Amino acid sequence: MTGRRRTRSTFLPSLPRPVRATALTAGALALCASLTAACGVIPGATGGSGDDPVKVMTWAPQDTDATNKPGMPAMARAYAKWVNAHGGINGRRLEVLTCNDHNDGVGAARCARRAANENVVAVVGSYSQFGDSYLAPLEGAGIPYIGGYGVTNDEFTSAMSYPVNGGQPALLAGLGKALAATCGNVALVRPDSIAGDQLPAMLDSGLRADGHADAGDQLAADDATEYAGQSEQALRYATRDVAKKGCVVPALGDRTDTFMDSFRRARQNFPDVRTATVLGSVDQTVINATGGASGPYEGAYITGWYPVASDPRWDPMKKVINEAAFGDNRIDPADAGVQTTWIAYTVLRAVLDRIGAGEVSADAVRRTLNDGLRVSTGGLTPTLQWPFEGRLAAVGFPRLVNADVTLQVVQDGKLVAARKGIGGAEGIADMTSTLEDADVS
Numbered sequence: 001m002t003g004r005r006r007t008r009s010t011f012l013p014s015l016p017r018p019v020r021a022t023a024l025t026a027g028a029l030a031l032c033a034s035l036t037a038a039c040g041v042i043p044g045a046t047g048g049s050g051d052d053p054v055k056v057m058t059w060a061p062q063d064t065d066a067t068n069k070p071g072m073p074a075m076a077r078a079y080a081k082w083v084n085a086h087g088g089i090n091g092r093r094l095e096v097l098t099c100n101d102h103n104d105g106v107g108a109a110r111c112a113r114r115a116a117n118e119n120v121v122a123v124v125g126s127y128s129q130f131g132d133s134y135l136a137p138l139e140g141a142g143i144p145y146i147g148g149y150g151v152t153n154d155e156f157t158s159a160m161s162y163p164v165n166g167g168q169p170a171l172l173a174g175l176g177k178a179l180a181a182t183c184g185n186v187a188l189v190r191p192d193s194i195a196g197d198q199l200p201a202m203l204d205s206g207l208r209a210d211g212h213a214d215a216g217d218q219l220a221a222d223d224a225t226e227y228a229g230q231s232e233q234a235l236r237y238a239t240r241d242v243a244k245k246g247c248v249v250p251a252l253g254d255r256t257d258t259f260m261d262s263f264r265r266a267r268q269n270f271p272d273v274r275t276a277t278v279l280g281s282v283d284q285t286v287i288n289a290t291g292g293a294s295g296p297y298e299g300a301y302i303t304g305w306y307p308v309a310s311d312p313r314w315d316p317m318k319k320v321i322n323e324a325a326f327g328d329n330r331i332d333p334a335d336a337g338v339q340t341t342w343i344a345y346t347v348l349r350a351v352l353d354r355i356g357a358g359e360v361s362a363d364a365v366r367r368t369l370n371d372g373l374r375v376s377t378g379g380l381t382p383t384l385q386w387p388f389e390g391r392l393a394a395v396g397f398p399r400l401v402n403a404d405v406t407l408q409v410v411q412d413g414k415l416v417a418a419r420k421g422i423g424g425a426e427g428i429a430d431m432t433s434t435l436e437d438a439d440v441s
Contacts (some may be wrong), residue, residue: 024054059099073098078325105133123340147344154374165305171278176206184244186215187234191222205438212317231266256281274302292413309334403431
């Protein structure tokens with residue numbers, strides 16, 4: 001296929017960034033130490049001492065023609081409003097700056113530079129596809145990136161990154177493991193790009209873990225307006241084995257819905273198949289918009305990072321939303337972006353609690369995170385802790401510390417917990433061991 005876009009790798013990383021980040025940060029600090037008069041204040045070194053507010057930033061794309069996550073900055077502002085109404089954190093007021101990266105690298109870099117110029121102590125609970133644009137400015141200023149959405153490889157390699165979920169690698173490994181027991185042939189429909197090139201290894205790691213053959217790897221343009229040909233090709237592959245129902249897995253991000261529109265028409269001419277995908281390609285808002293129980297996702301398996309929105313472990317978040325953002329329709333408690341922002345601010349609060357009455361700065365936040373801090377999220381994730389290199393460093397994910405996934409199913413138009421599929425007493429499974437065996441060559 002021609003016209004392959006080779007400008008950004010989204011999932012599988014190479015490993016130079018941690019070394020580069022460490023060297024860049026160390027060099028900047030050493031230079032300022034020797035030239036204090038010239039440097040003045042180290043970028044990112046101030047942000048909250050005494051009665052000063054603790055200043056942070058949350059960014060996400062809004063009002064674009066591609067992925068939009070307005071609920072993330074809205075959730076951040078609601079959290080700050082609620083915290084401040086209840087006395088702040090250790091008596092300090094929380095100030096949240098927001099930024100729109102407009103889904104482009106220039107916008108992402110601009111947000112990061114603004115964070116450095118504003119001397120924020122952290123970027124918290126954010127979404128951007130352009131890690132190569134925003135992480136270098138953050139690294140140069142020593143600003144930690146807490147709880148990104150897990151959409152770029154840099155989030156799992158940069159020493160400045162503190163992810164709270166396992167991104168697409170964990171979701172695909174978990175989906176493969178769930179489908180291995182129930183599916184005949186599995187057809188993966190994924191972007192024809194460097195990012196897409198890494199998806200089969202992750203899905204196959206889960207399939208192989210339960211003795212299933214690799215998925216059929218089908219390439220598709222990730223900016224197409226229809227997928228009739230790809231739908232028929234996927235259905236032909238998935239229905240070759242007449243003894244066992246096949247499965248079709250579209251992993252096209254925002255174009256998954258476009259694929260499913262074509263797929264719904266094409267599947268009428270083939271035997272029945274199961275569909276499955278990952279959170280981020282589909283969420284509750286997409287299911288609602290495509291017909292709910294009568295739509296193409298009914299019965300589909302979907303892997304996510306967290307418990308379903310109806311789980312009582314989300315009640316504290318819902319309380320904050322009700323008290324501080326009632327009627328704000330940007331904030332959907334079922335949206336993974338909103339949930340990620342909540343968890344990221346839970347981490348920030350734990351950091352500030354540990355710092356106590358001491359000076360709050362980007363350096364202090366980073367040191368606290370690096371000093372073995374363990375953060376409980378009320379069961380929404382395992383206890384979070386960030387060593388310099390985690391167990392998945394060998395396969396290119398040194399900062400990936402939470403590989404838990406949940407299996408959900410669309411039932412009567414609603415995402416609900418699937419009671420079987422990937423193990424775990426509560427439908428949660430750790431994909432660390434599965435990813436360790438991924439063929440990433």
